[in-house]
Amino acid sequence: MSAAIDFYCDFASPYAYFAAPRLSELARRHGRALRWRPILLWTVLQAQGIATPLASKARSDYLINDMARSARFYGMPYRFPSHFPTSTHLAARGYYWVEQTAPDRAAAYGMAMFEAYFVHDINPRDPEAVADAAAKAGINDRAGLLAAMQDDRWKAALKAAGDAATSAGVCGSPFTMIDGEGFFGADRLPQIERWLAENGF
């Protein structure tokens, strides 16, 4: 089996939400594992010297419209979150705990985090809301998850993922790494599909 695909994403990134199910399907079809790497995008952008796209009103207005249109284009449920922007550190720390303790549920946990934010409009800073969303993905050790959200071990795992993203050249979310080749954005899915089919082009 070929090397895993790294899927760097922030759970508050709508384009990562749009990409996730399609990328999972592409990886499966091409016999590749998909390794979710949740990050806090703002920490990576800061490390790379990139201003948040929301800093400009014109760009922010464009993106808010484009997010809703892209959701319709992909046929995915979506509402603009009440808590936007936000920090997804609780959900991301929880991810690394799930990856360790229940790896076969990790992808479902990831999708549940996106849906919680972009469909059910939770506040990602509320640990109970994150735990409720995780339960929908079959994560039943609620106490374990809540503890993991505040545990130095998973704080460090999230920090390490951010550092790895920075080193790998991540410059936005989603950012997909395939055999050292980086693809930024949900709109690179057609290029990813061809790359996987032809082992590069």
Add this chain to the structure above:
Amino acid sequence: MSAAIDFYCDFASPYAYFAAPRLSELARRHGRALRWRPILLWTVLQAQGIATPLASKARSDYLINDMARSARFYGMPYRFPSHFPTSTHLAARGYYWVEQTAPDRAAAYGMAMFEAYFVHDINPRDPEAVADAAAKAGINDRAGLLAAMQDDRWKAALKAAGDAATSAGVCGSPFTMIDGEGFFGADRLPQIERWLAENGF
């Protein structure tokens, strides 16, 4: 016939070069005129409060690789320009003169400017090189074109196009406006295609 589509582009934008032939074909197929609006992207980004994407090394490295890969993906000839970044004010002023004096050659002139920069590696700051490229698009009034490049009337036309772009919410190149709906990037062509087919979605 429905309203014209506005194609805001900088002649030094590789993604505008990739989009131009496809967008022309889409417009033609849907009975829409395509109105090229060459701009100086940096002036619009500055007005919108957006930093140049090349300011970050990680983002610049990504884009340089993505440009070449996207050219292969679209099957278009491409080489990274020797003069990059640059200012395309001569080619853009010339465009507005051509649009006035030989409107049926305006689109060919636009494509010739992209090819001159991304295939034949000209220096866009050299008026003679721009005039050579224009000749390939059937612009034979060389003296007229060279004069237009320095004429206040066409300087003002370019300035007006940049102001219109800023007012329309342009936040990058290419930026396509269809009936008030903006689409940023060559990677929005699939959404543009659906928008034209369904009059919105």
